[in-house]
Amino acid sequence: xxxxxxxxxxxxxxxxxxxxxxxxxxxxxxxxxxxxxxxxxxxxxxxxxxxxxxxxxxxxxxxxxxxxxxxxxxxxxxxxxxxxxxxxxxxxxxxxxxxxxxxxxxxxxxxxxxxxxxxxxxxxxxxxxxxxxxxxxxxxxxxxxxxxxxxxxxxxxxxxxxxxxxxxxxxxxxxxxxxxxxxxxxxxxxxxxxxxxxxxxxxxxxxxxxxxxxxxxxxxxxxxxxxxxxxxxxxxxxxxxxxxxxxxxxxxxxxxxxxxxxxxxxxxxxxxxxxxxxxxxxxxxxxxxxxxxxxxxxxxxxxxxxxxxxxxxxxxxxxxxxxxxxxxxxxxxxxx
Numbered sequence: 001x002x003x004x005x006x007x008x009x010x011x012x013x014x015x016x017x018x019x020x021x022x023x024x025x026x027x028x029x030x031x032x033x034x035x036x037x038x039x040x041x042x043x044x045x046x047x048x049x050x051x052x053x054x055x056x057x058x059x060x061x062x063x064x065x066x067x068x069x070x071x072x073x074x075x076x077x078x079x080x081x082x083x084x085x086x087x088x089x090x091x092x093x094x095x096x097x098x099x100x101x102x103x104x105x106x107x108x109x110x111x112x113x114x115x116x117x118x119x120x121x122x123x124x125x126x127x128x129x130x131x132x133x134x135x136x137x138x139x140x141x142x143x144x145x146x147x148x149x150x151x152x153x154x155x156x157x158x159x160x161x162x163x164x165x166x167x168x169x170x171x172x173x174x175x176x177x178x179x180x181x182x183x184x185x186x187x188x189x190x191x192x193x194x195x196x197x198x199x200x201x202x203x204x205x206x207x208x209x210x211x212x213x214x215x216x217x218x219x220x221x222x223x224x225x226x227x228x229x230x231x232x233x234x235x236x237x238x239x240x241x242x243x244x245x246x247x248x249x250x251x252x253x254x255x256x257x258x259x260x261x262x263x264x265x266x267x268x269x270x271x272x273x274x275x276x277x278x279x280x281x282x283x284x285x286x287x288x289x290x291x292x293x294x295x296x297x298x299x300x301x302x303x304x305x306x307x308x309x310x311x312x313x314x315x316x317x318x319x320x321x322x323x324x325x326x327x328x329x330x331x332x333x334x335x336x
Contacts, residue, residue: 004237016170018211033060040052043304043318058294070161085106093118115326117326173202177319190216198259231255238254246295279336
């Protein structure tokens, strides 16, 4: 249900706990990739931070953190029930990959303007899932994906697994921070996390506040898609419909019923990055870090690069969330 203009439901601030994240970690053990946590001396020199740790979820299955939440959710659904998901790309691929691994039927609703590489890979993965699995494309200018998804799910008896507003998905995404904090082996002063609908940010913040209470957790979203920043400042839910940001994974119109109260309870701040800053971070990742990261995946890095003096002397964790950038798009950025 759309709750734009309403405050968060505070009865849900404990709907996901550190114990849920730990349980998700056990389900994902040996299934998800324990992606590298690496220090970046170059970023430390550039920002003045004493430590910069990068969590490289671009090296996860389907090259994005979304696999964690998708698999955690599907592994807890009834084996005989098919699932439906809606996504611009990474959650779509994650559901398709999890469905293929678990032998489930999955229907994925995707916008017709989704990045070609994400659309193609989702279709290819669904060929390995149960019979009847498929992609349903829609026009985002005329159709709301949630409404279309609910219609299809009701007609075909499918269970909806949303891209971020699901407690099983949130718990799965929280395993990113669980691994990051374990592998860094030292307290962090600041954790920067990319922000779209808030599933990853919620999960990571729950973990950080449970295991390292003094760590400041900050979400980073595009300036053109700043619904979460507005919501965080005002205390009521804001929406930005069809934001035209290059960070396609952050084009979610608003935070969800679960993610909004979790963000308000556990997150310390939300900042934004301009389109130019997102592009610069994507180029820096490729040119200097030698990592292919999609624009959405560099939001936290863009936030770090924009901090300048505020990062000086801090121990900072940065989550790189995905690497599914169209090669032609990346080539144009690098030429520019």
